[in-house]
Amino acid sequence: MAAQSTIEHRESSAPARTPAPAARRRAGAGASLLRFARSTWRPAAVLAAIFVVWWAVTAADLVKPYLVPSPGTTLDVVLAQTGYFAHHTWITSYETILGFAIAIVVGVVSAVVMVYSPTVEKSLYPLLLFAQVIPKIAIAPLFIVWLGFGLTPKVVVAVLMAFFPIVISTVTGLKSIDPEMLQLSATMGAGPGQTFTKIRFPAALPHLFAGLKVAATMAVTGAVVGEFVGANEGLGYVILQANGNLDTPTLFAGLLIMSLLGVVLFVAVELLEYLVLPWHASRRTDAATTSL
Amino acid sequence: MTVGNTTTQRPDDATSTGAAVEIDQVAVRFRTKKKDVTALRDVSLRIEPGEFVSIVGASGCGKSTLLKLVSGLLRPSSGQVRLHGEDVRGPRRDIGYVFQRAALLEWRTARRNILLQAEMRRLPKAQVRQRVDELIEMTGLTGFEDAYPNELSGGMQQRVALCRALLHRPPVLLMDEPFGALDALTREQMNVELRRIWRETGTTVLLVTHSIAEAVYLANRVIVMTPRPGTVAEVIDVDLPVERDYGQTMSEPAFARATGRIRDLLGATTTAE
Structure with missing residues (x-):
């Protein structure tokens, strides 16, 4: 039924157009970037509105400045100590990105192993679930004891947080391959390696990217959780210090930078998706209108 | 054209009995949790090189299973399948496969x-x-x-x-309801083109279809199957000229005879069940 409707849809949307391949490719990338820009302006407007409300509330003196500082004071704090904030942002970014990268490698590799070996899947799944449900803030102190006071325990917590959505989404993607595609591959005499690189893995990429987007935000949380438990640098440390000193402008600044870090990472993943999977991105926008 | 001489230059034809596909006393049983299902029983067929054979039958009569057997994607529970005289033991590379969804x-x-x-x-x-x-x-x-x-x-x-x-x-082309998802008009066009392509390539074709008209227009022989457990009800020789204009073929007495016979067989077998 679904196949029928997509075919009809495709037929209606396929006039005889045959531009040169290079032109099409370029137009495709350009068009998807344009779509990307178009899809970003609304959330940006909402964000701006929130800032206006924040500014209005503080300017009208509705709350005490030591509870909620104004946007202006928050910005002043950052501008007055750019070196300080830059250093701590760099530390947290480093932990986040390193943790995210390790989570991708470990997550994808274990997903592939799990899909190809049901035995491994059965024995590994409970362990995975256990690692996911255990509150990270509760085991973070243990990592400090084991791995010391440096960046390593923070990276480990970030990996632990980001790993799970990547594994789940990759396993789902690899398993949702059309069985006919695999049969077809068998009649072509393809080995398991060829089937994986040419059919199965590319087909799983849309799922993988969905997992990466969740994981990107989780990695930031992981790094900051690690810093909360014991650190002398990083945005988590900045926030804890500011909290102890009742220095709400610094606290707000730390929070904002941290959120921005998560958003930047998320957008980076999404941008990569648009560039790597133009075929999927374009179909996804179709999907919104045809309720596929 | 260099495409016309594919089947004639197959060297392995000489070693066999000459048939492109041989299915000998084949049965297929699937074991599900609740019960054993017999998909095919006692199917024997012989398809000569360069033939175009259509397979028709009610849904679930094992038509697609038959193609999977020939391609080696599925092993028979008993009996033998031979491709150019060779026993089919695993997925075969010397075939072409077309599914209902283009995949x-x-x-x-x-x-x-x-x-x-x-x-x-x-x-x-x-x-x-x-x-x-x-x-x-x-x-x-x-x-x-x-x-x-x-x-x-x-x-x-x-x-x-x-x-x-x-x-x-490929010396053998297997097609599993390739035009099932197309609209009627496109389907007719594709039938005409498939007939032409078959004549240009000389490939042996096994086509599974639900359309009786499609089966008869395209094939030399039509295999009519009974509902599950599927077996061959009758093999109908299509008495039409090699050169087949679509519209003209539809009005041929031979076409009407063949389609009428198939309709009888399919109707009779389904009401009897």
Whole structure:
């Protein structure tokens, strides 16, 4: 039924157009970037509105400045100590990105192993679930004891947080391959390696990217959780210090930078998706209108 | 054209009894949790090289199972399947397979979808390029080589799948309801083209279909199957000329006889159950 409707849809949307391949490719990338820009302006407007409300509330003196500082004071704090904030942002970014990268490698590799070996899947799944449900803030102190006071325990917590959505989404993607595609591959005499690189893995990429987007935000949380438990640098440390000193402008600044870090990472993943999977991105926008 | 001499130059024909496909006393049983299902029982067939054979029957009578047996994707529970005299023991590479859904890779253009066949088989690039051009022209895909599957209509997608299945000049082409998802008009066009392509390539074709008209128009012989457990009810020789104009064929007495007989068989067997 679904196949029928997509075919009809495709037929209606396929006039005889045959531009040169290079032109099409370029137009495709350009068009998807344009779509990307178009899809970003609304959330940006909402964000701006929130800032206006924040500014209005503080300017009208509705709350005490030591509870909620104004946007202006928050910005002043950052501008007055750019070196300080830059250093701590760099530390947290480093932990986040390193943790995210390790989570991708470990997550994808274990997903592939799990899909190809049901035995491994059965024995590994409970362990995975256990690692996911255990509150990270509760085991973070243990990592400090084991791995010391440096960046390593923070990276480990970030990996632990980001790993799970990547594994789940990759396993789902690899398993949702059309069985006919695999049969077809068998009649072509393809080995398991060829089937994986040419059919199965590319087909799983849309799922993988969905997992990466969740994981990107989780990695930031992981790094900051690690810093909360014991650190002398990083945005988590900045926030804890500011909290102890009742220095709400610094606290707000730390929070904002941290959120921005998560958003930047998320957008980076999404941008990569648009560039790597133009075929999927374009179909996804179709999907919104045809309720596929 | 270099495409016409594929079956005649097969060297392995000499070693066998000459048949392209032989199915001997085959039965297929599936074991599900609740019960054992017999999909096929006591099926015996012999298909000569270059023949076009259609298989019709009610849904679930094991038509597709039959194709899976020939391709080696499925092993029979008992009996034997031979391709060019060789026992089929695992997935066979010397066939082309076309499914009901075109099963194209969405991230590849039409041309690169066809080339998948060559990449998997590690065929020399230079030789393949010319072959792809040939097929694109033969199937009427010219101008659509660089379109992605979601930019192609259902009929065009199926043409790409057909090119992919024919790329390596398989001596046997297996088609599992290839036009089932197309609209009636496109389907007729595809029938006419498939008939022409079959005559140009000389490939042995096994076509599973639900359309009685399609089965008769395309084939030399039509195998009518009984409902589950599927077995051969009757093999009907189609007494039509090699040169078949679509409209004219539809009004031939021989066409009416064949389709009428098949309809009787299918109707009779379903009401009897």
